[in-house]
Amino acid sequence: MDKILTLIAPRGALSPDNLAKAAAALRAAGAEAGAVQPLAETEAADLPFAGLPLDVADRVARRALEGSPVDAIAQDVAGRRKRLLIADMDSTMVTSETLDELAGEAGLKEEISAITRRAMNGELDFEGALRERVGMLKGLALEALERTWATTTLMPGAEELVATMRAHGARCALVSGGFTFFTGRVAERLGFHEHYSNTLLHDAGRLTGHVGEPILGRNAKLVTLKRLAAEEGIDLAATLAVGDGANDLDMLGAAGLGVAFKAKPVVAAAARARVDHADLRALLFAQGYRVEAFRAAL
Numbered sequence: 001m002d003k004i005l006t007l008i009a010p011r012g013a014l015s016p017d018n019l020a021k022a023a024a025a026l027r028a029a030g031a032e033a034g035a036v037q038p039l040a041e042t043e044a045a046d047l048p049f050a051g052l053p054l055d056v057a058d059r060v061a062r063r064a065l066e067g068s069p070v071d072a073i074a075q076d077v078a079g080r081r082k083r084l085l086i087a088d089m090d091s092t093m094v095t096s097e098t099l100d101e102l103a104g105e106a107g108l109k110e111e112i113s114a115i116t117r118r119a120m121n122g123e124l125d126f127e128g129a130l131r132e133r134v135g136m137l138k139g140l141a142l143e144a145l146e147r148t149w150a151t152t153t154l155m156p157g158a159e160e161l162v163a164t165m166r167a168h169g170a171r172c173a174l175v176s177g178g179f180t181f182f183t184g185r186v187a188e189r190l191g192f193h194e195h196y197s198n199t200l201l202h203d204a205g206r207l208t209g210h211v212g213e214p215i216l217g218r219n220a221k222l223v224t225l226k227r228l229a230a231e232e233g234i235d236l237a238a239t240l241a242v243g244d245g246a247n248d249l250d251m252l253g254a255a256g257l258g259v260a261f262k263a264k265p266v267v268a269a270a271a272r273a274r275v276d277h278a279d280l281r282a283l284l285f286a287q288g289y290r291v292e293a294f295r296a297a298l
Contacts, residue, residue: 001034001048004077005057008044008275008282009070015042018070023047025064026057040291044282048077055272069277073286079256081287083234085165086225086251088243089176089183089197091120092261093190093280095153098182099133105144106137121264122246126177126217131210134200138209142202145181152182154189157280162190163295164284165240171232175224177216177247196224222250242283243267259283 007014007022019036026033026049034048049057057074065072090097097120103112112133119129162172174187174195187195199212214220221243229239241248241255244263252258252271260271261280268274275282284294 001032001050002077003049003052003054003057003074004080004288005047005049005061005072005074006039006044006286006288007047007061007065007070007072008278008285009068010043010278011040012042013069013277014044018065018068019045019047021064022061022072025060026052029056029060031057039285039289043278043291044285046288049074058272071275071278071282073257073259073273073275073282075257075273075286079237081168081289082165082238082240082257083170084225084229084232084239085162085170085172086175086221086228086239086241086255087173087192088221088245088248089174089186090178091244092242093155093158093174093186094182095155098148098152098178101151102140102144102148103133103137105147106140108136112136117264120245120247120267122249122266126247127215130177130198130215130217134207134211135209137207140207142205142207145200149182149185152186154186155280157278157282157284158190160294160296161280161283162192164289164293166191166193167295171228173224173228175216175221175251177221177245179211196220218247218250221248222254225251225254240283240287242280257286259286 023033031049031052037046054074061072100113103109118124172192174192176183176197179200180197183195183197198216201208201210237256239255240257241251242259242261260267260274
């Protein structure tokens, strides 16, 4: 069969009943469904199928599994394993929005978080919203960045995702609308080959309230995806992109597998592939990796 539906759940939450419901839904929609192929017991499995478009398979599987914490991602079998990973940072590789947490050091977390939410849901121009938020932090001492980093937590599954893809020859790049202070540390911690982001300008140990230009925004993420794919000599079909905000939409749409990870509503609605329940290990299962092939942190 030429297509595969991968079902992924939080560890221990994928049941035989979930698998049976998904297979029955595919068959009811006119597909031919094969035997279940486990990837990790009670966490992930593949269901081969044929005779149904990918978007329809996604839709009918999600409808059948509604109310269960199970993600469904349909793909072509050919080219399933990707050779380039492009990942967003905030609320994707780390659990927080680092700018919002930094704002907490200035007593402005509530105000700045409200702007962040609107920008990430596509309600505000990203570049303008970034300049506005950074401007509100003028005069903040640089020690606040170190304190923010000290409380930043990696997203579950992030270490395994990067380590496993690197071990199998993929290039891994962190591409963020956030700031180099954080992306450099996250990239080093997780083993990304490189990172691209924005620069917080400072003088005499304090933030100036300005960000370096040009700002790395929505289009820059897409440009970076295309540039790195060209450098690797691969088609965009061989790339994987993951993110949660509106500034990720263009790169998600262009990548061979673009995954909206626990994304903002506008992103979840626009992206065909999405992970709403599982952790970042889902991106490895979606590529057909069995849990035995996962690598721990570098």
